[in-house]
Amino acid sequence: MKDLSRRQRAILQFIESFLDQNDYPPTIRDIQRDLDISSTSVVDYNLKVLENRNHIRRNRNISRGIELVGRVNHRNVIAIPVIGQIAAGLPIPVPGDLEQADSAETVEVGADFAPNAGRDLFALRVKGHSMIDALINDGDVVVLRQQVTCENGETVAVWLRDEKETTLKRFYLEGERVRLQPANMTMEPIFTPANNVEIQGRLVTVLRSVV
Amino acid sequence: MKDLSRRQRAILQFIESFLDQNDYPPTIRDIQRDLDISSTSVVDYNLKVLENRNHIRRNRNISRGIELVGRVNHRNVIAIPVIGQIAAGLPIPVPGDLEQADSAETVEVGADFAPNAGRDLFALRVKGHSMIDALINDGDVVVLRQQVTCENGETVAVWLRDEKETTLKRFYLEGERVRLQPANMTMEPIFTPANNVEIQGRLVTVLRSVV
DNA sequence: TATACGGAGGAACATTTGTTCGTGTCAAGC
DNA sequence: GCTTGACACGAACAAATGTTCCTCCGTATA
Numbered sequence: 001m002k003d004l005s006r007r008q009r010a011i012l013q014f015i016e017s018f019l020d021q022n023d024y025p026p027t028i029r030d031i032q033r034d035l036d037i038s039s040t041s042v043v044d045y046n047l048k049v050l051e052n053r054n055h056i057r058r059n060r061n062i063s064r065g066i067e068l069v070g071r072v073n074h075r076n077v078i079a080i081p082v083i084g085q086i087a088a089g090l091p092i093p094v095p096g097d098l099e100q101a102d103s104a105e106t107v108e109v110g111a112d113f114a115p116n117a118g119r120d121l122f123a124l125r126v127k128g129h130s131m132i133d134a135l136i137n138d139g140d141v142v143v144l145r146q147q148v149t150c151e152n153g154e155t156v157a158v159w160l161r162d163e164k165e166t167t168l169k170r171f172y173l174e175g176e177r178v179r180l181q182p183a184n185m186t187m188e189p190i191f192t193p194a195n196n197v198e199i200q201g202r203l204v205t206v207l208r209s210v211v
Numbered sequence: 212m213k214d215l216s217r218r219q220r221a222i223l224q225f226i227e228s229f230l231d232q233n234d235y236p237p238t239i240r241d242i243q244r245d246l247d248i249s250s251t252s253v254v255d256y257n258l259k260v261l262e263n264r265n266h267i268r269r270n271r272n273i274s275r276g277i278e279l280v281g282r283v284n285h286r287n288v289i290a291i292p293v294i295g296q297i298a299a300g301l302p303i304p305v306p307g308d309l310e311q312a313d314s315a316e317t318v319e320v321g322a323d324f325a326p327n328a329g330r331d332l333f334a335l336r337v338k339g340h341s342m343i344d345a346l347i348n349d350g351d352v353v354v355l356r357q358q359v360t361c362e363n364g365e366t367v368a369v370w371l372r373d374e375k376e377t378t379l380k381r382f383y384l385e386g387e388r389v390r391l392q393p394a395n396m397t398m399e400p401i402f403t404p405a406n407n408v409e410i411q412g413r414l415v416t417v418l419r420s421v422v
Numbered sequence: 423t424a425t426a427c428g429g430a431g432g433a434a435c436a437t438t439t440g441t442t443c444g445t446g447t448c449a450a451g452c
Numbered sequence: 453g454c455t456t457g458a459c460a461c462g463a464a465c466a467a468a469t470g471t472t473c474c475t476c477c478g479t480a481t482a
Binding site: 024038059062065071106107109111112113136137154155171184207208 | 270290319321330343349366395396414
Binding site for chain 1: 458459460461462463467469475
C-alpha cells in the first residue's frame, strides 16, 4: 500500500483535494498542470499504476473518468429534509410537499443509517427534554419514516389524542389497549386505549451533535 | 420554481440519476442520448434555462462542468473510521494509524454534525447499556475527537484508573477532584480524584440507527 | 393577419481531453 | 560494462465534448 512514488502520492492527493473543491474529477491535464509534470503521458503512466494498486478506478475514453476508491460518494449518503420540530406539547408537522422543499435545511446521513431510504423520510429537531425516556435529548435530530400504521415492537412517534401530546415509544398493541414502552429499559411503560393513539411515523435514526 | 418545460424537468432528473450512478457529471451528449434529443444545441439551450432558473451551475468550456445546486456533495459530508468498540469494562481502542485504515468501516456524517472535522475524529460502536445515563444506547455509534485534555463542561470519554472502567460524562475539574456529570439531568454525578481520570477523547456526535 | 417568442433541429466548428509511440535517464543487480 | 525496470519526456493523433449559427414550428398576442 505504501509502495508509491512521491509523484504518485502527490497525484492521489491532488485528486482528493480537487474533488473536494469541485463536483467533477480532474482531467489528466489538470493533474499535469498542478503538479508541473512535463507530459500527459507521465500522468497517464502514473494513473495506471494507481489503478493497478487499486487506489483509483478509471473509465477509459471518458473525460474526467477518474474515481477514487473508497471515497465518500453521494451514493452512500442521502439528504433528509428537516421539516420542523418535535416536542411533547406539539403535533408533528406534516411532511406535506417534501419534494418542493428545495430551500429547506437538510441533514446528511450515511446509507447505513437510513435503510431503504426513499422519499418518505423526514427529519425533526427535538425541542425540550420530554423524550429523555427514549434516550433522546433536547437538540437531537430524529429521522422518521412517514407511516400511519406499524408493527408491534417498532419505535414510533405517536400523538396521544386525549393528552394532546407527542411521544416517541416502542409500540405494542395488546388487545384493546396499547403499551408504549420507553427505550430506556429502566422506565415504566404507558398503557392507553388503542383509539387514543395516532401514529405519525416510525423512528429510523437519531442524530446528536454534542456541544 | 415550477415553470420548467417537460423536457427541462426530464433533463434535471436525468442529471440527478446520472450523478447517483457515476462519480462524474454527464456530458451534454449523455443527456442528449438518454432523452432522445435530436441536437446538442437543444440540450445546451435547456441547460441555459436551468442555469438561469438556478437549478444547476455550469462551468463553461469544461467537460462535464455541470453541478447540481443544493445537492449532497462530498464537501458537506465526511467519512469517519469506526475503529472499534466502546464498553464500560474496556479501554478505548487507540486511534493509532487512522490514515492507513483504508479497509476500515466508516460512518458518513454531514459536516454540521462534525464541526471542525479533521483527521482527529474516530468512531466507536457502543456495546452494552452502561452509557444509558449519557443517553447512549447499545449499538449506537459515537464519534470522538482524540484529545487528552478538555475544558470544563465538555463531554468526554474517560478511563477511570481505579475502577478500570470507561465512561462518557461531562467533565468538571473542581479543585483536586473531578465531577463527572451524566447527560441525563435526572441522574447523579460521580466524584473522583483528578488523577484517577484519564481523558480519552471528546464526544462530538452520537448516531443511532433504530431497528 | 402579422409579430414575437419559447422551443426544437441540424450541422459545422473549436477545444478539451484521453491515448499512444518512440525515446531518454538513472539506479540496482548481474 | 551490460541489462533490466521504474519513471519521465514530447509530440502527434483521435475522440469526446462544448459552442454557435441558421432555420423552422407552433402558439399566444397585438
